[in-house]
Amino acid sequence: MEGDGPAQGRWNFDSENRLPPPAGGTGVKEPWFPKENEIDIAVREELDQLEASGVRFIGKDGPRRFAGNREEALAALGWFVENRLELFGPYEDAVDGRDWTMSHSLLSAPMNLGLLDPLEVVRAAEEAYISGKARIESVEAFIRQIIGWRDYVWHLYWHFGEDYVNSNALEAHTPVPKPFSSLDGRDVKANCLKHTLDLIGEYGWVHHIPRLMILGNHALQRGYNPKEMNDWFIDAFVDGTPWVMPANVIGMSLYADGGRMSTKPYAAGGSYLSKMTNYCSDCPLNPKIRVGENACPFTAGYWKFLDDNQQLRSNHRMSNAYAGLRRLSDLEQLRAQESGRTSF
Numbered sequence: 523m524e525g526d527g528p529a530q531g532r533w534n535f536d537s538e539n540r541l542p543p544p545a546g547g548t549g550v551k552e553p554w555f556p557k558e559n560e561i562d563i564a565v566r567e568e569l570d571q572l573e574a575s576g577v578r579f580i581g582k583d584g585p586r587r588f589a590g591n592r593e594e595a596l597a598a599l600g601w602f603v604e605n606r607l608e609l610f611g612p613y614e615d616a617v618d619g620r621d622w623t624m625s626h627s628l629l630s631a632p633m634n635l636g637l638l639d640p641l642e643v644v645r646a647a648e649e650a651y652i653s654g655k656a657r658i659e660s661v662e663a664f665i666r667q668i669i670g671w672r673d674y675v676w677h678l679y680w681h682f683g684e685d686y687v688n689s690n691a692l693e694a695h696t697p698v699p700k701p702f703s704s705l706d707g708r709d710v711k712a713n714c715l716k717h718t719l720d721l722i723g724e725y726g727w728v729h730h731i732p733r734l735m736i737l738g739n740h741a742l743q744r745g746y747n748p749k750e751m752n753d754w755f756i757d758a759f760v761d762g763t764p765w766v767m768p769a770n771v772i773g774m775s776l777y778a779d780g781g782r783m784s785t786k787p788y789a790a791g792g793s794y795l796s797k798m799t800n801y802c803s804d805c806p807l808n809p810k811i812r813v814g815e816n817a818c819p820f821t822a823g824y825w826k827f828l829d830d831n832q833q834l835r836s837n838h839r840m841s842n843a844y845a846g847l848r849r850l851s852d853l854e855q856l857r858a859q860e861s862g863r864t865s866f
C-alpha cells in the first residue's frame with residue numbers, strides 16, 4: 523500500500539505475470555538449502571530402524587531441502603527475498619521440467635511448522651519492493667499467495683468443518699493408483715505425470731502448478747476418490763498438514779464440494795499443459811491427439827470428464843467447454859478408448 527491506495531495504482535499485476543517457461547530457463551539463483559546436522563542423522567537412524575521393523579515409507583531418502591528450525595527458516599527467507607523474489611511473478615504459473623524449484627520460495631514447510639510467521643514473510647517481501655530489490659508484479663503476486671491464498675485456505679478449513687473432507691459431489695470412486703501410492707513414475711508414459719511423481723519421490727515437494735495442473739487435473743479427469751487423494755497429498759508432501767488440504771484438494775482441484783470453493787472445475791487438456799510446461803516435447807504422446815496410439819491422456823481425459831459430468835453444463839463458466847464437446851466428431855471412439863485405458 524502507498525497511503526490509502528495500492529502501490530503503483532493497481533491491485534493486481536497478473537497481466538505482467540503468467541508467462542510460459544522461458545526457453546533458456548529463468549536464470550534465477552538456486553534456493554537456500556540447509557546443511558544437515560546431528561538431528562538429521564539421529565532422525566534418519568530412527569527411520570531406518572522403523573523401516574527394518576516393517577513400517578513402510580514412500581519416497582527416497584535424500585538430503586533435507588527445507589528449513590527445520592528458526593535460524594534456518596530466517597536464512598531461507600532472507601535468501602529468497604534477496605535473490606529469488608524478483609523473478610517470482612513472471613513464471614509463477616509455469617512448469618520447467620529442468621528446474622524443480624523455479625522461483626518459488628520453499629517456505630510453506632517452515633510456515634506450516636510455525637517457524638515463520640506468515641506476516642513476517644509478507645513484510646520481508648514488501649520491504650524488498652520498497653528498497654528496490656524486487657519488482658512490484660513479483661512482490662504483489664507473492665504477497666497475494668500468503669495473505670490471499672494461504673489465509674483463505676486456513677479460514678475455509680474452519681468454515682467448512684470436519685465433514686467437508688468427505689464431500690464427493692462428482693461421485694468419484696476410482697482408487698488412487700499404484701504410481702501415486704509408490705511415488706514411482708517408472709511405469710507412467712505421460713512425461714508430465716511421470717516426472718512430477720518422480721520429483722515428489724525425491725523431494726516430497728513440487729510447486730503449486732504441478733500440484734494443480736498435473737496431479738489434481740489428472741485425478742479430477744480420472745475420478746480418483748477425493749478423500750483418498752486428500753490423504754495421499756498429506757502423506758506425500760513435506761508441507762502437507764490436515765488444515766491445508768481440504769480446500770486445495772477437495773475444493774480447488776477436484777470440485778468434490780460441488781462448487782462451494784471454486785466457481786468451476788479446474789480441468790485442462792494437453793494443449794494448456796503444452797503451453798505452460800515444457801514436458802510435451804520429450805513425451806511419446808501428443809497433446810494435439812485425442813484418439814489413437816499417441817493420444818495425450820490429458821486431452822482425451824478432458825473431453826471424457828466433460829462428457830461424464832453433463833450436470834456441469836448449467837454452469838455458465840463451462841459453456842465454451844461444452845460447446846467444444848458438442849463439436850467433437852469422434853466422441854464415441856474417444857469414450858471407447860478412455861473406458862478401456864489401463865495405463866497413462
Ligand SMILES: Cc1cc2nc3c(=O)[nH]c(=O)nc-3n(C[C@H](O)[C@H](O)[C@H](O)COP(=O)(O)OP(=O)(O)OC[C@H]3O[C@@H](n4cnc5c(N)ncnc54)[C@H](O)[C@@H]3O)c2cc1C
Binds near residue numbers: 774
Ligand atoms: C492439490 C494441492 C495441494 C497442496 N498442498 C499443500 C500442502 O500440503 N501444504 C501447503 O502449505 N500448501 C499446499 N498447496 C498450496 C501450494 O501449492 C503450496 O503452498 C506451495 O506450492 C508451496 O511451495 P512454496 O512455499 O515454494 O510456495 P510459493 O509459490 O513460494 O508461495 C508462497 C506461499 O504461499 C502460500 N500458498 C500459496 N498458495 C497456497 C494455497 N493454495 N494454499 C495454501 N497456501 C498457499 C504458501 O504458504 C507458500 O509457501 C497445495 C496446492 C494444491 C493445488
Ligand code: SF4
Binds near residue numbers: 808
Ligand atoms: S503430451 Fe500430454 S501426457 Fe505428454 S507431457 Fe504433454 S500433456 Fe503430458
